[in-house]
Amino acid sequence: MTAATAQPRAGQPAVSIRSLSKSFTASTFLRRKQVPALRDIDLEMRQGEIVALVGESGSGKSTLARCLAILETPDSGEIRVHGKKINGLGGAAARRYRSDVQMIFQDPFGSLNPTFRVEHILQRALALHQPKLTSSRAEMVRLVTTVGLAPEVLGSFPHELSGGQRQRIAIARVLAAKPSVILADEPTSMLDVSVRIGVLNLLHKLRDEHGITILYVTHDLASARYLADRIAVLHEGRIVESGESVQLLDSPTHPYTRLLVGAVPNPDRDHSLDAQSRAALRQQIKDWSEGRNLRKRVINEEAQHWVLSDGSGA
Amino acid sequence: MSVPVLEIQDLTVEYVSDERAVTGADRVSFTIHPGEIFGLAGESGCGKSTIANSIMRLLKAPAQITNGKILFDGADVLSMNDSSLRSWRWNQVAMVFQSAMNSLNPVTRIGEQFIDVIRTHRGGSRASALQRARELLQMVHIDPTRLKSYPHQLSGGQRQRVVIAMACALNPRLLILDEPTTALDVVVQQEILEQIRELQQELGFAILFITHDMSLMLELSDHIGIMYGGRMVELAPADTLRHGPRHAYTQALLNAFPPLHGPRVKLTGLSEDTTFTDIQDLELVGDNHWVAPARKTTSALGESL
Incomplete structure (x- = not known):
């Protein structure tokens, strides 16, 4: 835990997002228009909780993660991490914040410098985030062991490792900063299917053993x-x-969730959505999102299950 | 049993450089029957695309087919000369590539590109080619007025459907789909697969479907081949493979997909440093079910998870 963030207190959410909005400007030949990327987002995450953000491309999930990593500036709304507001954080405070909230990117082939050995890559992260460390070698061995690799990988170059191993190194580098929150933006989509589960299991282990809060996009x-x-x-x-x-x-x-669930390939399914039911769901999605009085309707209190629907109608 | 559309026997492809040769596909054999959907699964670098490219005779140096036969309707593909190859491709067998939606010419209208394909291979008038293009677009549920559009005016999913329609333009007997939906969202993926199935029922072609997504493959295919390190390790009807995979690699592959319903159980997938060596030839273990024995080894960079 770094100085920038208060020690997490019991009951205090690790991340708390309040009515966050962000839009991008799209310019065409004759006009400029604002495209909303995030609209009025409320999200709370307890310390040690794993929350998944799910949606199609363009739904705003990466933008939300990037706002949390202060890579984007929201238009309005507020983000608090361990009770501390992060809007407008800059300079040294932003640097301290970033060692507490780390991001894992999609592409482990692009995020590791190919000209350096793993050793050097981790050494840099340690020097930056834990400058007081005396034996960085021991710490590096500890890091690669935590992510399920043998200490020998420290001497390898990134190109000598498989995609899964590279993503594990990227995770080890993230851990070098001793974060309390990890933002994982599609961390497995570039990996071979048979090793994806291994990386997911690793993230799960980090939560269980280190109590790290994870936003999984x-x-x-x-x-x-x-x-x-x-x-x-x-x-x-x-x-x-x-x-x-x-x-x-x-x-x-x-209806949007139902559309997504119905589209996941599943050999055990008795009937998949046909074009008609998809069109019907699309119409419903349109009706639901155009509702004038959108509010949360609780479906299952215990499971915190709610849906955004038109409160004025049925 | 009917004459197979495609028969591959002991196909070996090597990538030869000055110092050494790497085997891309090693003594691979399988057959595809008319109207069948054959799925080829495995991870990146296992040789799936090498197989697809050798069927189309698209391999370029340093890749060489060093052994084996490819028979299409009983005719030897590897001995075809340039002109017969040219009339065979697209007429008899068409291929949709992984990023096919980017394979459209960006500066030409969709309609022109259809006309180009149809007239090059079949001749005929512009008007009749255009008429055929309209029918094809309707088959993939795109408004025929879009023939006037440029590729950038269509969404990714639409472009992919245009490419698939174009592949079907000449009623091929075999359609090769190399990861046709990897770059697309799930809902769009579902629509495209549905359209492929519809087209297949209408036109009756066989499909060689290549993907790494096992759940997709199990849902779509009739027959499945699993490749590992250039070798075919298991070959079986989809149902057999789903309920009783025999090869350790197939089991790991199937175990890598978390289910959407039912209890949440911990899965293992394949640990990073497990490799299979000494993969033997396929042996018959059950009804139409073939498995290749192999040795499983875990390397020194051990996995502690």
């Missing part, structure tokens, strides 16, 4: 259910449904 519902305690479904910049993972996917309520 993905488009893969099945992996979200596997890893996360809670899932938030994003559609056009709004969280349209959220709840405990298993409960949410067992009784998806918002």
